[in-house]
Amino acid sequence: MKTDLLGVINLSGEAGFFKELTEHRNLAAVPFAGRYRLIDFTLTNMVQNDVANVGIFTLDNYRALLDHLGSGKEWDLDRSNGGLYIFPPALSADSHGYQGDLANFHLHRDFFLRSKENYVLISGSNILAAVDYRDVLREHKESNADITVVYTKRELSCKYCRPVRFSEKSRVTAIGSRGFEPSDETFYMETVVLSKNLFVRLVDEAIARGEYDMLQSILRSQLNRLHVHGYEYKGTAQVIHSLRSYYRESMLLLEDWGAINDFQHVYTKIKHEPPTRYLPGSKINNSLVANGCKLEGVAKDSILFRGVKVGKHARIKSSIIMQKSVIEEGAVVEYAILDKEVTVKKGQVIRGTAEEPVVIKKKTIV
Amino acid sequence: MAKKEVVAMLLAGGEGKRLGALTKHTAKPAVAFGGKYRIIDFPLSNCTNSGIDTVGVLTQYEPLELNRYLGIGSAWDLDRRNGGLTILPPYQAQTGKNWYEGTANAIYRNLSYLNQFDPEYVLVLSGDHIYKMDYEKMLEAHKQSGADVTISVREVPWEEAPRFGILNTDSELRINEFEEKPENPKSNLASMGIYIFNWEVLKRHLIQDAGDAESSFDFGKNIIPNMLFENLNIRAYKFKGYWKDVGTIQSLWEANMDLLELEPEFDLYDPAWKVYSVNPNQQPQYIGNQAVIETSIINEGCRIDGEINHSVLFYGVTVGDGTLIKDSVIFPNVTIGKDVTIHRAILADGVVVEDGATIGEPNGEILVVEANSRVSKNDIVKQSIQ
Numbered sequence: 001m002k003t004d005l006l007g008v009i010n011l012s013g014e015a016g017f018f019k020e021l022t023e024h025r026n027l028a029a030v031p032f033a034g035r036y037r038l039i040d041f042t043l044t045n046m047v048q049n050d051v052a053n054v055g056i057f058t059l060d061n062y063r064a065l066l067d068h069l070g071s072g073k074e075w076d077l078d079r080s081n082g083g084l085y086i087f088p089p090a091l092s093a094d095s096h097g098y099q100g101d102l103a104n105f106h107l108h109r110d111f112f113l114r115s116k117e118n119y120v121l122i123s124g125s126n127i128l129a130a131v132d133y134r135d136v137l138r139e140h141k142e143s144n145a146d147i148t149v150v151y152t153k154r155e156l157s158c159k160y161c162r163p164v165r166f167s168e169k170s171r172v173t174a175i176g177s178r179g180f181e182p183s184d185e186t187f188y189m190e191t192v193v194l195s196k197n198l199f200v201r202l203v204d205e206a207i208a209r210g211e212y213d214m215l216q217s218i219l220r221s222q223l224n225r226l227h228v229h230g231y232e233y234k235g236t237a238q239v240i241h242s243l244r245s246y247y248r249e250s251m252l253l254l255e256d257w258g259a260i261n262d263f264q265h266v267y268t269k270i271k272h273e274p275p276t277r278y279l280p281g282s283k284i285n286n287s288l289v290a291n292g293c294k295l296e297g298v299a300k301d302s303i304l305f306r307g308v309k310v311g312k313h314a315r316i317k318s319s320i321i322m323q324k325s326v327i328e329e330g331a332v333v334e335y336a337i338l339d340k341e342v343t344v345k346k347g348q349v350i351r352g353t354a355e356e357p358v359v360i361k362k363k364t365i366v
Numbered sequence: 367m368a369k370k371e372v373v374a375m376l377l378a379g380g381e382g383k384r385l386g387a388l389t390k391h392t393a394k395p396a397v398a399f400g401g402k403y404r405i406i407d408f409p410l411s412n413c414t415n416s417g418i419d420t421v422g423v424l425t426q427y428e429p430l431e432l433n434r435y436l437g438i439g440s441a442w443d444l445d446r447r448n449g450g451l452t453i454l455p456p457y458q459a460q461t462g463k464n465w466y467e468g469t470a471n472a473i474y475r476n477l478s479y480l481n482q483f484d485p486e487y488v489l490v491l492s493g494d495h496i497y498k499m500d501y502e503k504m505l506e507a508h509k510q511s512g513a514d515v516t517i518s519v520r521e522v523p524w525e526e527a528p529r530f531g532i533l534n535t536d537s538e539l540r541i542n543e544f545e546e547k548p549e550n551p552k553s554n555l556a557s558m559g560i561y562i563f564n565w566e567v568l569k570r571h572l573i574q575d576a577g578d579a580e581s582s583f584d585f586g587k588n589i590i591p592n593m594l595f596e597n598l599n600i601r602a603y604k605f606k607g608y609w610k611d612v613g614t615i616q617s618l619w620e621a622n623m624d625l626l627e628l629e630p631e632f633d634l635y636d637p638a639w640k641v642y643s644v645n646p647n648q649q650p651q652y653i654g655n656q657a658v659i660e661t662s663i664i665n666e667g668c669r670i671d672g673e674i675n676h677s678v679l680f681y682g683v684t685v686g687d688g689t690l691i692k693d694s695v696i697f698p699n700v701t702i703g704k705d706v707t708i709h710r711a712i713l714a715d716g717v718v719v720e721d722g723a724t725i726g727e728p729n730g731e732i733l734v735v736e737a738n739s740r741v742s743k744n745d746i747v748k749q750s751i752q
Contacts, residue, residue: 033649033650034649034650035649035650035666073440254652265647266647266649267647268647270645272640272641272642272643272645274400274401274402274634274635274641274663275400275401275402275634275663275664275665275666275678275679275680276651276663276664276665277635277662277663278659278660278661278662278663278664278674279628279660279661280628280660280661282659282660283658284653284657284659285653285654285655285656285657286653286654286655287652287653288649288650288651288652288653289650289651289652289653289664290650290651290666291402291650291665291666292635294635303650304650
C-alpha cells in the first residue's frame with residue numbers, strides 16, 4: 001500500500017563536508033559498502049516504506065548522481081504517477097547565487113502542490129538508518145504534532161551532528177549547532193515529517209520574510225509556536241560526514257555480518273558484472289567483496305568494490321578499494337581508500353594508519 | 367507495429383528431461399549457470415549484443431519460473447516500445463486448443479506475431495546452449511550468399527560426428543544433405559539449431575508443413591529436409607568459439623567447470639560482450655576469517671566461512687566453518703552448515719545441508735540435490751536426491 005508521504009531528499013545541507021571524496025561528486029553519490037552510493041540507503045528505505053513519489057533536491061556536483069539515478073528504474077521509481085524527480089538548485093543568471101534550501105523548495109513548489117500525498121517526509125542522504133517512516137507518520141498523527149523530527153541516541157562525539165533537546169513528552173525544545181558530544185545524548189537525524197499544507201505555508205512565509213534556511217525558519221523558529229514532536233529511532237544510525245567517519249563506518253561493516261544483513265536489499269544501479277573470480281594465490285579474509293573482481297592476491301579486513309583486480313602477491317589490509325581499481329603484482333595497500341579506477345603499479349606501497357587513512361584520488365596511477 | 371528487419375524466435379519450451387531433478391519444476395532455459403545466470407541469458411544477451419531488439423520467447427513446459435525471470439525483458443534491454451521481448455505461450459483458438467507439437471509448429475502457431483513486424487528475416491534460436499555469437503555477422507553472411515536459409519554449424523571431431531545432426535555441403539558451404547546422427551558421416555559440420563530464414567520462404571514452408579498429417583512439425587526432421595527437397599539455397603555458417611550443449615547433468619557440470627580454467631575459453635568478463643541477467647539485488651559477499659577460497663567463482667550475497675575449491679557459487683549461499691566444497695556447483699540461496707563435505711555435486715536452489723553431512727565422493731559421478739530439499743545432520747549422500 002502506498003503511504004501518504006511525499007518523499008524529499010534534501011542534498012543542500014551537505015556541501016563542504018568530506019572533501020577528499022567529493023571533488024567529483026556530491027556526498028550523496030559517495031560510494032559505500034562495496035557496491036552502493038550513500039543515497040541508495042535513504043532512497044531504498046523510502047521505497048520500501050511505500051513512498052512512491054520522491055523528489056531529490058540537489059545543490060552542486062550532481063553529474064555522478066544523475067548518472068547513478070537515471071530514470072529511477074532500479075528503485076522502482078520509473079512511474080507514470082509520481083516516481084522520481086530530480087530538481088536542480090535554485091540558481092539563475094540574474095540571482096545572487098545560492099541562497100538556501102528553502103529557495104530550492106520554493107522554486108519547485110509545484111512539485112508539492114501537485115502531489116496527492118498529504119504529508120511531506122524530508123531527509124538528508126548521509127545518515128544511514130532503517131527508519132520506519134510509516135511508523136513516524138503514525139506517531140506524528142497520534143501525537144497531534146505539527147512537525148515531527150526523528151532523533152536517536154549516540155555515544156560517540158560527532159562534529160556534524162546536532163544535539164536535540166526535549167521538554168516533557170518528547171516535545172522538542174532545541175536543535176543545537178553542529179558538534180555533538182556524548183553528554184548531549186541524542187541528535188537530530190535530519191529527518192522531518194509534517195503536513196504538506198503546513199510545509200508549503202511555512203516555506204512561503206519564510207521566503208516572504210527573506211529567509212532561506214529550512215533548519216532556522218521551519219524548525220528552530222517554530223519550536224515555541226508549533227508543536228514539534230520528537231520520534232525516537234532505536235536502530236543503528238551510521239553518520240557519514242568526514243573521511244574518518246567514512247572509514248570508521250566502513251570498517252564497522254566488517255565486524256558484524258548482522259549489520260551488513262540490514263543492507264541485503266538495498267537497491268542500486270545495476271552494472272551487470274559477472275561473479276567474482278578467485279584464482280590460485282588468492283587469500284581473502286574478513287572482507288566484503290562485490291562482483292566482477294579478479295583476485296590473485298591477499299586482502300584482509302577490506303572492502304573491494306565492483307570490478308577490482310588484485311594481482312599476484314599483492315597485499316591489501318584495512319583498506320577500501322573502489323570500483324575498477326587495479327592493485328598490480330606485489331603492490332601493498334594498507335589503511336588506504338582508493339577512489340575509482342586507481343592503479344597501484346607493480347611493487348608500489350601505499351600505507352596510511354588506522355587514524356589517518358591515505359586517500360588516492362580517482363584515476364590516479366601510483 | 368513498426369517493420370523490423372529481423373525478428374528472433376527463441377524456443378524455450380523444452381522440458382530438458384536429461385537434467386533430471388533440475389528441471390522437475392523449471393523449464394530448461396531457466397536452469398542456473400555460471401554463478402549468476404540462467405541458460406536463457408546467453409541467447410538473450412546475444413540478441414541484445416547483436417542489435418536484435420525484437421524477440422519472441424516460446425514457452426510451454428513449467429513456465430512459472432521462466433516467466434517470472436523474463437518479466438518484460440528489462441534485464442536485457444528488451445523492454446521496448448516497438449518490439450522488445452514477448453512471451454509466447456500456447457493458446458486456445460477457434461481452430462482448437464493444442465500444445466506446441468514441435469519446434470516448427472510452435473513458430474507456425476505464432477505467424478500472426480511475426481506478421482505484425484513484416485520482417486525480412488527470422489532468426490530461430492534455442493534456449494539450451496552456452497555460447498556467445500554475433501547474430502549480426504551471421505545475418506550479413508546470409509545476405510551476401512543470397513541464401514534462403516542459413517544454418518549455423520560448428521566443426522566437431524570426426525569421431526563425435528555420429529552423435530549430431532550433420533550437414534553435408536559443397537565447397538561453397540551450400541548444404542545438399544542433412545543427416546541426423548549418421549553412422550558414417552560425410553562431414554563434420556554439426557548443426558547448432560540456429561537458423562536464419564527469409565521470412566516469406568519460412569512462412570510458406572510452415573503453412574505447408576502444418577497441413578501435412580505425417581509431419582512431426584520439427585525444423586530438423588521436416589522443414590529443412592523439405593526445403594532441401596525443393597532445392598532451396600541453404601548455406602552453412604561456420605561458427606568458431608565456445609559452444610556447449612548443457613542438456614545433461616554431466617555437460618552442465620562440465621560447462622560450469624570450464625569457467626574455472628585460468629584462461630577460460632568462455633570469457634564472462636569481456637566488457638564488449640556483457641552477459642545480462644536479472645539482478646537479485648544482493649549485498650557484497652562476505653568472506654570470513656577462516657575462509658579459504660581457491661580457483662572459484664562466487665557471487666554476491668554469499669557468506670563464506672569454509673573452504674571453497676574449484677567450485678561455482680551462486681548468490682545468497684552460506685557456507686559454515688570447517689566445510690569443504692570441491693568441484694561443485696551451488697545454486698542460489700543454498701545454506702550449508704559446518705563441517706560439511708561436498709564433492710562433485712550440483713545443489714539446486716534453496717537446498718539446506720545440515721552440519722556434518724557428506725555429499726558425493728572425490729572421484730564419484732556428479733550428484734544432484736533437488737531444489738529446496740534438506741540433507742540431515744551427518745547424512746552421507748551417495749546418490750542424487752530427486
